Amino acid sequence: MARRVQYTSNGDIDQLHLAEAATPEVGPGQVLVTVLYAGLNPLDWKMLQGGRFGTVEGSSGNGVDFSGVVASVGAGVEDFAPGDLVYGGLPKQAQTEQLLIEDPADRLDRIPRGLGIDTAGGLYITGRTAMSGIRALNLSEGETLFVSGASGGVGIIVAQLARNLGARVIGSASEGNHELLRSLGIEPVTYGQGLWASVRALAPNGIQAAYSTQGEDEVEAMIDAGVPAERIVSIGAGPAVAEKHGVSTAGESAARREDMVWLGQAIAYGHIHVPINRVFDVDEVQDAYRHLLNAHPAGKVLLRFPAKPLTDEQRAHLH
Ligand SMILES: NC(=O)c1ccc[n+]([C@@H]2O[C@H](COP(=O)([O-])OP(=O)(O)OC[C@H]3O[C@@H](n4cnc5c(N)ncnc54)[C@H](OP(=O)(O)O)[C@@H]3O)[C@@H](O)[C@H]2O)c1
Incomplete structure (x- = not known):
């Protein structure tokens, strides 16, 4: 038994x-x-x-x-x-x-x-989701990415993958998790009221891509912040919202079979914590x-x- x-x-x-x-x-x-x-x-x-x-x-x-x-x-x-x-x-x-x-x-x-x-x-879930998300974001070195829920299981991997590609990463989390994000090279902001003012203050010339782990309001706020819909990945709002706004839903099911081994090795080698x-x-x-x-x-x-x-x-x- x-x-x-x-x-x-x-x-x-x-x-x-x-x-x-x-x-x-x-x-x-x-x-x-x-x-x-x-x-x-x-x-x-x-x-x-x-x-x-x-x-x-x-x-x-x-x-x-x-x-x-x-x-x-x-x-x-x-x-x-x-x-x-x-x-x-x-x-x-x-x-x-x-x-x-x-x-x-x-x-x-x-x-x-x-x-x-x-x-x-x-x-398994966070890793596969982050791997398909990073591909959909299609980041170039020097671009600025905003990641919501950057202290969460998915966000913390997406943010570090992006950092390893040479992107600047601004990530939202509650205050108690800001120090951890800083230690990983992610610039923390607090979610809720004042979030987008904080993002604008850090990146006055705008952000080029965004990863959303929350609902439709957040997707709309990203579009309002000037991020092109095709550079937004939403894993939290559901497919209907994503279709409505033309953003990507690249999530766990879009991962490749070999992604877990790639990510496991990246963690073992110290690229991702x-x-x-x-x-x-x-x-x-x-x-x-x-x-x-x-x-x-x-x-x-x-x-x-x-x-x-x-x-x-x-x-x-x-x-
Ligand atoms: N579509 C897919 O394939 C797929 C795959 C995996 C996950 N998901 C979904 O994606 C979401 C995130 O998954 P996860 O595993 O990363 O979850 P998690 O580990 O529970 O992390 C949640 C994150 O969201 C932050 N957060 C909490 N309340 C928030 C708010 N009101 N506004 C903005 N951020 C807030 C948390 O910050 P603090 O802890 O610092 O407060 C934390 O960083 C979940 O809804 C999950 O079901 C979808």
Whole structure:
């Protein structure tokens, strides 16, 4: 048996609970992963709420991002072997101790040397989203980019990718996260009233591109600030708003298959810093989501599954 985070009714965070689930059988072409870390994303909470993400029938698992160790592989699997450290994403399932990956060629990568298994466990959604966003922004050296939510999971990666391309980056965050942004070479401004006056004061000649993580008001404010619609990426306002204003929606689904390995290596080599804000044990799952939604955490919030007891083979090595 294995523990998994699940819910049986849509609603708020208090619907999340731990349940025992049977360890899945591994079929041909499949990989079973013992999950060690599972990153939290706003999307998990939106799926829990239901609405346009569908209504739960019976029970549903939760979470997308994970990292762990390959426990076993099915017949015909050649790219992975038991003991490999891996990371990936699987919607509505990742927060489980024993995770069956039916399509490892699409969902799973080996963790590059130098990338922490904890960081890897919170990278899939934010990383893929940031990678497709940076391409859509099409930045040139010396341009100025505004990133909203630059202290958040996606924004902090987009902002650093842009900085590495030689762009000047102005990023919005709450005051408590400004020092972190400065340390990453991002010029911080506070969101809310006065935001655009602050941006204008920093960049009186205007900004050339903008990345929006919020709603339609923000997209409109970017257009009012003189940013051409084709240089705006919106991941927060939804496709109808994006279509209305002619801005890009390049998000997670537009990423390339090899993006996770590229980004994992960039983090391992020190080009990008992905802070871990806090790690919760899996039995604190409700507290973890409350922290994500209420504490303005800069960087990732992770769930940790305690390591399994040593195997007989591991024990034998100690005698
Ligand atoms: N379309 C896609 O493919 C896609 C993919 C990933 C995410 N998303 C969506 O994009 C959004 C951001 O995702 P994330 O993972 O980066 O979230 P996150 O880690 O929770 O970060 C949220 C960011 O927004 C900032 N923020 C909070 N309230 C704000 C406000 N009123 N105005 C401006 N900024 C505000 C936060 O700043 P402080 O913490 O400093 O206060 C933080 O920087 C979410 O809505 C998510 O669902 C879409």
